[in-house]
Amino acid sequence: MFHCAFLALFYGDSMAKEKKVTVAKGVKVSRGVEEKMREKKGSSSAGKYKTVAPKSFAGKSGGASKFSFPINTLARARNALARAHYAPNPSGIRAAVYKKYPQLKLNHEKREGK
DSSP states (O other), X not given: OHHHHHHHHHHOHHHHSOOEEEEETTEEEEHHHHHHHHHSTTOTTTTOOTTSOGGGBOTGGGTSOTXXXXXXXXXXXXXXXXXXXXXXXXXXHHHHHHHHOHHHHHHHHHHHTO
């Protein structure tokens, strides 16, 4: 708090406010929160997809940060499936991807012979 008051005194109010960073489309958090999100297992990419809508992430269902494992496109959904094993709960990532892209589940079942 003292630090903010010090900055306000010498640099004006604009420098005193905590810097906010965009982690998803329309979502801003303070810089420290973004760094803590990346510390969570399977969340190293949290905050790197600034143009993706918050509902287009599968991380929360897999136990990772809610702004990781983007699934806004078919290619990113396939990538999320390939990296789901890094999440604390890989089956949650798979479920979110298959819910949004049922054709991927059909492809998986064909490959597995089910």
